[in-house]
Amino acid sequence: MGQTVNAEPSHGIAMYGDPALPADFTALPYANPDAPKGGRIVTGNTGGFDSLNPFVRKGTPPWQLRHLTHESLMGRNWDEPFSLYGLLAETIETSPDRDWVAFTLRPEARFSDGTPVTVEDVIWSYETLGTIGHPRYLGLWSKIDRIEATGPRTVRFTFNTPDRELALIVGLRPILQKAQWQDRSFADATLSDIPLGSAPYVISHFDPGRQVTLTRNPDYWGRDLPLRRGTANFDEIRIDFYGDGDVMFEAFKAGAISYYREFNAESWASNYNFPAITSGRMTKSEIPHAKPSGITGLAMNTRRAPFDDIRVRDALIHAFNFEFIADTLIGGRQPRISSYFSGSYLAMHDGPASAEVAARLAPYAGTLPRDVLDDYDLPASDGSSRNRKNMRRAMQLMSAAGYEVKDGIMTAPDGTPLTFDILLRQGDTQNKAIVDLYRKSLEKLGVFVTITTVDSAQYTQRIAEFDFDMTDTRRALSLSPGNEQALYWGSAAADQPGSRNLMGIRSPAIDALVTQLTASTRSEDFRAAAQALDRALTTGRYVIPIWSFAVGRIAHDANLHYPDTLPLYGDGVEWLPGVWWHEAP
Numbered sequence: 001m002g003q004t005v006n007a008e009p010s011h012g013i014a015m016y017g018d019p020a021l022p023a024d025f026t027a028l029p030y031a032n033p034d035a036p037k038g039g040r041i042v043t044g045n046t047g048g049f050d051s052l053n054p055f056v057r058k059g060t061p062p063w064q065l066r067h068l069t070h071e072s073l074m075g076r077n078w079d080e081p082f083s084l085y086g087l088l089a090e091t092i093e094t095s096p097d098r099d100w101v102a103f104t105l106r107p108e109a110r111f112s113d114g115t116p117v118t119v120e121d122v123i124w125s126y127e128t129l130g131t132i133g134h135p136r137y138l139g140l141w142s143k144i145d146r147i148e149a150t151g152p153r154t155v156r157f158t159f160n161t162p163d164r165e166l167a168l169i170v171g172l173r174p175i176l177q178k179a180q181w182q183d184r185s186f187a188d189a190t191l192s193d194i195p196l197g198s199a200p201y202v203i204s205h206f207d208p209g210r211q212v213t214l215t216r217n218p219d220y221w222g223r224d225l226p227l228r229r230g231t232a233n234f235d236e237i238r239i240d241f242y243g244d245g246d247v248m249f250e251a252f253k254a255g256a257i258s259y260y261r262e263f264n265a266e267s268w269a270s271n272y273n274f275p276a277i278t279s280g281r282m283t284k285s286e287i288p289h290a291k292p293s294g295i296t297g298l299a300m301n302t303r304r305a306p307f308d309d310i311r312v313r314d315a316l317i318h319a320f321n322f323e324f325i326a327d328t329l330i331g332g333r334q335p336r337i338s339s340y341f342s343g344s345y346l347a348m349h350d351g352p353a354s355a356e357v358a359a360r361l362a363p364y365a366g367t368l369p370r371d372v373l374d375d376y377d378l379p380a381s382d383g384s385s386r387n388r389k390n391m392r393r394a395m396q397l398m399s400a401a402g403y404e405v406k407d408g409i410m411t412a413p414d415g416t417p418l419t420f421d422i423l424l425r426q427g428d429t430q431n432k433a434i435v436d437l438y439r440k441s442l443e444k445l446g447v448f449v450t451i452t453t454v455d456s457a458q459y460t461q462r463i464a465e466f467d468f469d470m471t472d473t474r475r476a477l478s479l480s481p482g483n484e485q486a487l488y489w490g491s492a493a494a495d496q497p498g499s500r501n502l503m504g505i506r507s508p509a510i511d512a513l514v515t516q517l518t519a520s521t522r523s524e525d526f527r528a529a530a531q532a533l534d535r536a537l538t539t540g541r542y543v544i545p546i547w548s549f550a551v552g553r554i555a556h557d558a559n560l561h562y563p564d565t566l567p568l569y570g571d572g573v574e575w576l577p578g579v580w581w582h583e584a585p
Contacts, residue, residue, distance in 0.1 A: 009091035009104065013074070013168060015082040015480050016523050021226075029079050030567040031230030031579045037216075039582025040236040041560065044248040044257040046427045047456025048209035048241050053189045055174060057134050057498045060460045062212050062239050066174060067573050069214070070197035073103045073122070074171030075227045078567040078574060082480030084171050087227055088117055088198065094167045101167040102156040110221040111177050112202045119149045124178035126157075126170075132187040135498040139487060140169055165482040165518040198222075200232035212239045230563075233581035244427020252555070255281070259556035259576070264430060265333035268553045280558055287552035289570025292344040292477045293337045295537075298422070298435070298544040299473040303466060303494070303504040306401070306418060310369060313541040315397035318379045319445055320544045321387040325437045329430070334547035338378060339538040341477060343550060346530040351375045353535060356524075360516065360532040364509030369539040376539050387441065394445055410446035420469035421450045425459040431472045434546065464498040473502055473543060479568070481530055485514040489537060503542040510536050559584050 012019035027033040043064070051059025054066045074084035074092065086092065089103035109117040130141025145160040159166050177196045184193060194203050200223070204215040214237045222228050240257060242248035252260040253274050262268045268284070276282040300307040300316065307313055326332050341347040353361065353373045361372055381387040395405075402413040410418040422435050432453070439449055449470075454462065462468055475488055486493065491506040493499035513533040520526035552571035562580045569575075 007093050007095050009093045011091065012083060012085040013092050013094065013171070014080065014084075015165060015168060015482070016526065019077070019083040019085065020080050021077060021083070021085060025085075025226050027226055027229040028077055028231075028567075028579070030563055030565045030575065032563045032581070033229040035230045035233045035561075035563075035579070035581040036583055037233050037581075038235050039233075039559075040238065041234045041258045041577050041580070041582070042238045042240060042256070043259065043577070044251060045239055045241050046243070046245055046248060047425065047459075049212070050191060050209065050457060051189070052191060052194045052203060052206065052212070053186075055129060055133050055137070055176070055195060056187050056189065057464070058188060059191075060457050064237075064239060064573060065203075065212075067578075068201045068237065069199050069203065070174040070176070070195070071199045071222075072172045072174055073105075074168075076172070076574070078569040078572060080568065082168065082478065082482075084168055085227055087222070087225070088175055089171070092167075092171065097162075098159075098164045098167040099162070100156060100158045101170055102150060102154055103171070104151070105153040105155070106222075107153065108221055109198060110219075111196050111198045112217050112220075113177075113196060114219065115177065115179070117175060117177075117198055119151075119153065119155045121178050122155050122175055123147050123149065125176045126173060128176070128181075128186055129173060135493075135496055136487060136500070137173065138496075139483065139492075140166070140173070144170075163483065163515075163518045164521065169483055200228070201237060204236075210241050214238070231578050233579070234577060237577060242427075245429050246427075255557075258560060259554055261571075262553040262555060263549060264330050265547075265553070266329065266331035269331070269333065272555060277555070282555055283558045284553070284555050285562075287554065287566060287571040287575075288550070289552065289566075290344065290568050291479055291570065292341040292346060293339075293548040293550070294475050294477040295340045295543050295545060296337060296474040296549070297472070297546045298438075298470050299502045300470050300542060300544070301466060301468055301502070301504055302506075302542065304469060306412070306420075307469070309401050310541055311397045311401040312403075315394040315401070315445075316442075317541055317544050318390040318394040318397065319387075319441050319447075320438055321381050321385070321390070321441050322378070322546070323381045323383040324385050324387065325434060326547055327383060328437060329433055330547060334549070336378065337545040337548045339534045341481075341530060341534045343548060344479060346479070346481070346527060346534065348376075348531050348534040348538060350377075353532070354528075356528040357532045357535065360513065360528060361509065361535065364507075364512065367507060368509050368536060369541070372535050372539045376535070378545065391441070391444060398445065405446045408446055409448070417448070418446075419448050419450070421452050423459070423462060423468040423471040424451065424453045425472075426453045426455045428453070428472065463502065466495075466497075466502070466504065471502065475500070481533070482518050483514075485517065485533065486511070489542075490514060505537075505540065505542055507536065507540065510540075 011023040051061040054061040073089040075087040088109045090106045091104045094101040129137040143161040145158045150156045180196045200220045201214040205213040216235050339348050379390045487500050489505040493501040494504045494506050516529040
């Protein structure tokens with residue numbers, strides 16, 4: 001597509017309409033620009049790490065590094081569905097149909113070693129990440145026709161695909177220093193090959209597999225930017241690693257770590273009466289949000305039998321006695337996830353699909369579940385351990401798929417027993433408790449499963465190679481779903497090692513609906529496409545959903561504080577520790 005004239009440089013860009021913050025904004029609405037600097041915050045991860053490079057497939061790095069050590073051309077305001085403002089770039093310019101986008105770098109932008117961030121660094125970063133980087137970066141690269149320097153500080157991207165979101169996606173890729181990697185392998189970096197970034201924090205120390213310390217760069221170039229005022233307030237962030245969640249929680253109770261995210265509402269209500277809380281040295285905070293539920297539960301690998309049969313997947317969902325499991329483990333305090341975008345305006349409606357949604361699904365009726373247009377709900381039990389109605393339905397579905405019970409064992413048409421393995425990460429006590437209860441229900445169907453727990457490195461490797469039958473999954477979703485949806489459940493990602501399409505979904509309808517999301521120019525069309533996608537995913541029976549996390553629950557040192565104004569997206573990593581600060585009474 002050719003260039004569209006009369007584009008104007010701007011301080012920001014929104015997926016739809018105009019960005020909410022004006023050009024002269026002074027700070028993010030959920031940041032305290034007068035927050036004091038200083039102090040240290042210690043957080044905990046389970047498992048270990050064998051890499052400090054979060055941009056390649058090799059190794060398992062601490063997940064926080066991407067957010068703490070590296071920056072992109074633009075930065076997000078987490079109080080809007082999807083709007084970006086200048087970070088390394090001072091302006092963004094794009095055509096009305098967004099077939100190209102250009103960025104002008106800030107002259108003061110610097111890497112942590114003091115060298116300037118240049119257009120050459122930007123071009124090299126996109127080319128490198130797009131060809132030998134982590135699979136999450138490969139999709140964007142395939143949609144870029146060319147990158148070119150159009151001035152000493154200006155770089156322009158031209159796209160080969162009509163996709164209005166690309167102008168924003170390009171602005172969020174990490175920028176690395178080209179010179180650092182001239183004489184060493186980026187893809188095969190060793191643990192000591194720490195990528196240089198431009199963000200407020202640098203890695204100052206690490207103990208392999210056990211601890212990483214990040215120190216705030218006193219010469220950080222962007223400390224006075226509107227996006228950065230009131231952020232990066234701690235002098236030091238330390239990440240300690242623990243064998244499992246129980247050990248990490250005990251470390252928090254003892255004061256070894258500064259905060260702990262609680263994902264179990266029953267535990268939140270009953271397990272926080274230890275001395276540090278009752279004395280006031282630590283406190284509890286609940287942080288609401290307005291984002292979709294996302295999907296959390298047990299993912300079924302449709303690349304393998306028997307999960308390639310939707311009737312079997314449906315049976316396994318019916319056998320999952322959610323009401324009993326939730327009452328046993330969390331006191332029934334958290335509602336079940338009812339769809340991928342539940343809890344938001346993007347969620348599928350109760351009842352049959354609306355005319356707008358049905359029109360988007362109709363062309364793919366032959367490839368979708370028959371009830372995609374109906375009033376679909378997840379099966380519910382009476383809360384007892386028997387779950388008789390749903391177990392009867394599960395048995396009917398298995399029979400329709402050609403299975404029968406022989407001598408108490410569910411048997412496939414070829415005479416082999418139906419059995420499978422559930423893969424979990426070592427130390428994942430909550431999911432272990434869930435699958436222990438689920439396994440007992442499956443045994444009533446004559447399905448006998450094994451549960452395999454492996455360390456973090458083995459788990460990451462097996463997930464990357466799709467070497468599992470069933471495993472836990474948690475996929476957060478935003479209020480502005482777009483290209484990332486193709487990474488999560490697009491056909492092209494189904495067999496791409498390391499992709500996030502754990503279930504191996506291959507659906508022409510889902511592929512088309514993701515394209516409709518990114519091609520929409522009106523919010524009404526975008527919403528209808530999202531609701532149609534929600535229906536296709538939910539009725540596809542790819543995941544056995546568990547409970548939602550509508551409120552963030554964080555117990556923390558009482559000397560840690562956050563602003564009164566909370567962002568739309570709640571307690572993400574760029575909020576904690578991003579805008580928190582340390583201040584003693």
